[in-house]
Amino acid sequence: xxxxxxxLDSDSDKQLGDNDAFLExxxxxxxxxxxxxxxxxxxxxxxxxxxxxxxxHVEYRLVxxxxxxxxxxxxxxxxxxxRRALIEERATRDAMDDLNQEVExxxxxxxxxxxxxxxxxMLFLHVLEELETSEPAEYVFGRIQQRLEHAVEREQxxxxxxxxxxxxxxxxxxxxxxxxxxxxxxxIALLGPTNSGKTxxxxxxxxxxxxxxxxxPLRLLALENYERLQNVVREDGExxxxxxxxxEERRLAENATHVASTVEMLxxxxxxxxAVIDEIQMLADRDRGAAWTAAVCGAPASVVYLVxxxxxxxxxxxxAERLECPLEVHVLKRKAPLSMEPSAVRKIRNLRxxxxxxxxxxxxxxxxxxxxxxxxxxxxxxxxxxxPEVRRAQAERFREGQAxxxxxxxAIAMGLxxxxxxxxxxxxxxxxxxxxxxxxxP
Numbered sequence: 084x085x086x087x088x089x090x091l092d093s094d095s096d097k098q099l100g101d102n103d104a105f106l107e108x109x110x111x112x113x114x115x116x117x118x119x120x121x122x123x124x125x126x127x128x129x130x131x132x133x134x135x136x137x138x139x140h141v142e143y144r145l146v147x148x149x150x151x152x153x154x155x156x157x158x159x160x161x162x163x164x165x166r167r168a169l170i171e172e173r174a175t176r177d178a179m180d181d182l183n184q185e186v187e188x189x190x191x192x193x194x195x196x197x198x199x200x201x202x203x204x205m206l207f208l209h210v211l212e213e214l215e216t217s218e219p220a221e222y223v224f225g226r227i228q229q230r231l232e233h234a235v236e237r238e239q240x241x242x243x244x245x246x247x248x249x250x251x252x253x254x255x256x257x258x259x260x261x262x263x264x265x266x267x268x269x270x271i272a273l274l275g276p277t278n279s280g281k282t283x284x285x286x287x288x289x290x291x292x293x294x295x296x297x298x299x300p301l302r303l304l305a306l307e308n309y310e311r312l313q314n315v316v317r318e319d320g321e322x323x324x325x326x327x328x329x330x331e332e333r334r335l336a337e338n339a340t341h342v343a344s345t346v347e348m349l350x351x352x353x354x355x356x357x358a359v360i361d362e363i364q365m366l367a368d369r370d371r372g373a374a375w376t377a378a379v380c381g382a383p384a385s386v387v388y389l390v391x392x393x394x395x396x397x398x399x400x401x402x403a404e405r406l407e408c409p410l411e412v413h414v415l416k417r418k419a420p421l422s423m424e425p426s427a428v429r430k431i432r433n434l435r436x437x438x439x440x441x442x443x444x445x446x447x448x449x450x451x452x453x454x455x456x457x458x459x460x461x462x463x464x465x466x467x468x469x470x471p472e473v474r475r476a477q478a479e480r481f482r483e484g485q486a487x488x489x490x491x492x493x494a495i496a497m498g499l500x501x502x503x504x505x506x507x508x509x510x511x512x513x514x515x516x517x518x519x520x521x522x523x524x525p
Contacts, residue, residue, distance in 0.1 A: 115172045125217040126158040127151045128170065130179050134187040139204060141190050143211035147182045147218040149173050178465050179492035180218060186211065189224050193231060200235045222411040239367075241397065262352050262383035268408050270379075272363070273397050275415030284415075285359045285388040289341070290315045290323065292386075295357035298346040298378055300365055302329040303465070303474050309334075309343035310475075348375045351381040358384035363391035366398045380406060432458065436487040443492065452488045 101247050116131045128150040133142040152158065152169055159171075190208060197204040207227050214223055273281040287293040290312060298310070299305040309327040316322055327334040328344040342350065346360065360382065366375045366407035379389065387401055393414060428434065430455055440455070442448045445466050454461045463477040463486035481489040 092133065095221060106133060116179060119170070121155055122215065123217040124154060125151050126153050126155055127217050128174050130174075130182050132179070132183050132186070134183065134190055134501060136190045137194055138206070139190060139230075139469075140406050141186070141205075141208050141211060143186050145182060145186065145211065145223060146217060147173070147178050149178070149222065150219060151217065155474060159164060162215075185220060185224075189227075191213050193227065196231060198236070202234065202238075206233075208348075236394065240273060254412070260351055260377075262354055262379040263381045266354060266383060268382075268385060268387060269407050270387050270389055270399070270403050271397065272412045273361075273415060274389075274391060274393045274396055274412065276392070276417050278417035278419055281390050281415050282359075285361075285390050286311060288386070288388060289357045291358050292355070292357040294340045294355040295359070296341070296355055296382070296384065297343045297359045298349055298361060298382070299343070300362045300371070300468045301345060302331060302345060303478065304361065305329055305343045305345050306475055306479070312341050312343060346371075346378050346473070349378050349382060351383060352386040354383045356384065356413075357386050357388065358382040358486075359388045361388040361389060361390050363399065364395040366395055376402070427443070431455065434458070434460070434488060436460070438488055440490045441492070442490060445492075448490050448492060454490050462486055463489045465489065478491065 118129050118131070123519055126365060127146050129144055129146050130150075131142075131144045135141075144233050145250075150173065152173065153161070153376045162344070177289040190204075197207070203285055207230055211223065211229060216223065216235055271285075273285055275281045286297070286308065289297060297305070297308050299308065304328060306329075312323050312325045314322070323341050324336045324339045325341045325343060326336045326339040328348045328350075330345060330348065346365075358378075359376050360375065362378075363375060366372050366379075369376070378492075379387065379399075387408075389395075396412060396414075399412070400410065426436075434440070434455065440451050440473060442451055444467055448464055450467045452464050455462050463481040465474055465477050469477070477486075
C-alpha cells in the first residue's frame with residue numbers, strides 16, 4: 084500500500100485514508116495478474132503472465148493495447164468511482180487473454196527466426212519481463228524485432244564476408260582476368276544511403292578520367308548513365324565518346340574512351356583508368372552476386388570505385404584483403420532528411436503529384452496506371468518489357484515533372500531515383516487494397 088501511495092496519490096492524509104478502500108480493489112487486480120503503475124508521465128495497467136512455446140518458458144510484464152489510463156494530473160482529479168470504472172473496463176479477462184495470445188504468437192515467431200539464425204531466443208525475449216516502460220506491448224515487440232533483425236544482419240554480413248574471402252582463389256581465375264591481375268589497382272568504396280551523393284561522386288571521377296567503364300545492375304541504369312556521360316564536354320570542347328553495351332543492345336561509338344554497361348558485360352581485357360561498379364551490395368545476392376565478385380576481381384582499372392549500401396563494407400574489405408589491393412572506405416551521409424510517412428497511403432485518392440507507386444508485375448503496373456489516370460493525374464510507367472527507348476522516355480517524363488505519378492516495378496529501387504527537382508522520396512507504405520504495390524511519398 085505504501086508503494087501505491089507514493090506512486091499514484093500523495094495529496095493529503097485524508098485522501099490517503101480514502102484510498103485505502105480503493106487499494107483493496109487494487110490488490111484484487113494484482114491477484115488476477117494486473118497492476119496499476121505510474122511511470123513516464125502516465126498511469127497505466129500492466130499485465131503479468133507466462134507462456135510456454137516449444138520448450139521455452141517466457142514470463143512477461145506488459146502494457147496491453149488499451150492499458151494507458153490517463154496522465155497523473157488527470158488521474159488525481161478523478162474520483163474513486165471513476166477510477167474503478169475505468170480499470171474494470173480495461174482490466175478484463177478478455178484483455179488479459181488477448182495479450183497472452185499476442186505474447187505467445189510473438190515468442191513463437193522470434194523462436195523460429197532465432198532457430199534459423201542460430202541464436203538463443205532468450206537473448207531477446209528476456210526483456211518482456213524486465214523492460215520498464217509505459218509503452219504498449221506492440222512497441223516492445225517492435226524493439227525486440229529490430230534488435231533481432233540487426234543481429235541477423237550482422238551475422239549474415241560476417242558469414243558472407245568469410246565466404247567471400249574463402250572463395251577467392253586467384254589461381255583459379257580464367258585467363259580473361261589477366262589484365263587486372265597485372266595492374267596495380269586500388270579500390271575506393273563509396274558507401275551510403277540513397278541521396279548521399281555516392282554515385283555522383285564516382286561518376287565525376289569517371290568523367291574526368293581519360294578512359295573508364297561504368298557497370299550497372301540494370302539496363303535502364305546503364306542507359307541513364309550512358310546519357311549522363313554523353314553530356315560531358317572535355318576541355319577541348321569535344322563530348323566524351325561513350326559506348327553502351329547491355330545484353331539487349333549495343334551502341335558502339337567510334338574511338339570510344341568510356342563504356343556504360345551491365346555488370347555481366349564487363350570487358351576484362353581492355354585496361355582503363357577508372358571503373359565504377361554500382362550497387363556493390365549485390366555481392367551478397369544469391370543469384371547474381373558472382374557477377375559483382377567477378378567485376379571486383381576482374382575490372383582492369385587503375386582505380387575501381389565500389390558504390391553502394393553500407394552493409395557491403397565487410398564483404399568489400401574481405402575481397403580487397405584477398406586480392407591484396409589497397410582500399411579506401413568513405414561512408415557518406417544522406418544530404419537531405421528522410422522520414423517515414425506516419426501511416427500508409429491506403430486510399431488511391433490520397434496520392435499526390437510526385438509520388439511513386441511500386442508494383443511487382445507488369446499487370447499491376449498497368450492496373451495502377453489506369454486507376455490513377457482516371458483520377459485526372461498523368462502517369463509515367465517503367466517496367467522490364469518496355470523497349471530501352473520507351474523506358475528512357477518514361478523515366479525522363481517523371482524526372483522532368485511532365486508526369487504527375489510514376490508507376491513502376493521494383494527496378495526503381497536500383498538507383499532509378501533521379502526524381503523531379505526539390506522532391507525527396509520517402510519510405511514505402513503498402514496500401515490496404517487495390518492490388519499489390521507500395522507507394523513512396525514526397
